[in-house]
Amino acid sequence: MDVQVEKERGDEEKEEGQRTSIFSPQLKAMMRIKKKYLKRSNSVKLAVNSAASDPKSPQTRKFKRRKSRVLFPNDTLIKPKKERSRAKPFLVLFSVIVFVQVYNAIENLDDHVVKYDLEGLERTLHREVFGQPEALEELMDHLNDYLSTYAHQQPLALSLHGASGIGKSHLGRLLVRHFRSVVEDKLVVHYLSKHHCPLKEAAQHCASALARRITEVVTQAEEEEQIPFFILDDVELMPPPLLDILQTFLQSDQTNEFLNVVYIFLSSLGQSEITAHVLQNASTAGAHKPLRRALSLIHPLWTEPAVELIPLSLLEREHIIQCFLEEMTLEGFYPDLSHVERLADELAYHRAAGRQYAKTGCKQVVGKVNLL
Template structure:
């Protein structure tokens, strides 16, 4: 039903309501029932609900976004597209989709999470079915880990009970207290239902700087060997990445059963960004602001950033993290 049709019905019913005293009780009951039905229709039309009107995966949209908006991340783009597309097209997955995104700051981890949400939920990151947890904000005190575990379990169970197509994003996993994340292991495992609730159609995304050093070293080795980064394959980084994350005693993944029991479907490496990628980020931000592309400004923004190794200045230390503020300065 179109919005105009809904308001037309509502107007007719309101007019009829003014004449309600002229009808017998039976007619009045029918009118009230019809009014309530239209009211429910209006509520469902404007209020987000767990159905295909509000949740519908756009595989083409995700591919386009990854191709046109994510720079220098051929591995991440390929893995994310295949993983999410395969999962969302499966009507009966055996377990939730669990992605662990790793890399230095500014390489695109949060951005990719946003792109996934925008191509699954009509409301994107503003959807009531997308839930973001930030370690330093939601789990700041080590002495309260037992409380956090209980609350986290209840929160996930309650939200998945309301909508099985829920998405949970855990940011700053490298700052989470070791052992805390293990409390959600049962929800990520191969169970049809737990206490009457199925978690198999939910998506869990972990974001972490942990493992970044391993990714940077592998990328640097490729560069020193004269090989282009696009030749790098997942097998070149996945094993060392998962091991470095698992053995990092300052990370929320330290000796976690999620890794030990192979419940993380994909460890997604985000490579350090080069000068060219920074320029692309600057141009993309101009486009997002409806500004005409200015290569000179983009080049100046890229030159202002800090790169490493110090002598060669190959990789950006902060990726595209500060592009927005830099662009504010130059425009």
């Protein structure tokens, strides 16, 4: 019985061994496939996890590139059309127009200034007027600004003040001569108070005559589109009615032709204030305020905003020597420098800060040269 049982067990084991030997290649293949799949799956998971933890890894960059890439039909990238701005040509055209207008305006300014030859006037004044560089520079600045255009909002009134003998009348004659050479003679009026109105009792008549003269000249200048010039000397001798008339012509609420006018006043009014300021500061810089304060007490003409004050400085000893040399040359004398210095020492001087300022300027130079 035991033999039979063992026989049956042996038969079963043999049958099982045969069954195992039959399916073993298939089982082995399945096991290999499963093992390989599990291994690849694990490696992919590890790679993804490592890429997520390291954003700079090549796998991450490659993944991002692939992810951010967008493919369009036919594998072509469709670019949006660039629309041409319609405002650009108008902007270019506008810029060209503005440039042309500005260029023409600059050319017109140059034409106006060239017409009056202000550069030539400046050279003449610096050559023939001694000791007044600051005043001449201020004078030319005002003339350049005003004469650069034709239409104005108010007339230009320049009031030059200084002591006796510093060359105010000479400066006035130079201005008259120059402007008469660049515009018509009838548009340049040289008014001398002691000549045109010598009698104070005829002040009202003189004022009416001056008003008519100004009106006639201004009207003619308007017809010819030019700016007239009025150089008025010895203003300190003008009676109040004449100053009143001049003040009315300086108002800004007049017709256009009366706004395009240049008035130049030459006066010794305020000379004491200028002298005190120059002796204290060795310059006329800052002398405008005390000068205007003093002039406003004389007549309201000098309170007008249109009136620009220009103080003239005292002449130093070296300027007096220049006056002697020029006068002696004009009279035909040999300008001996030692002789000239001796004549200059005979004049009276203010002394301040190591400088000598002639009390009477060059007023006595002509008389001394005539005595030679």
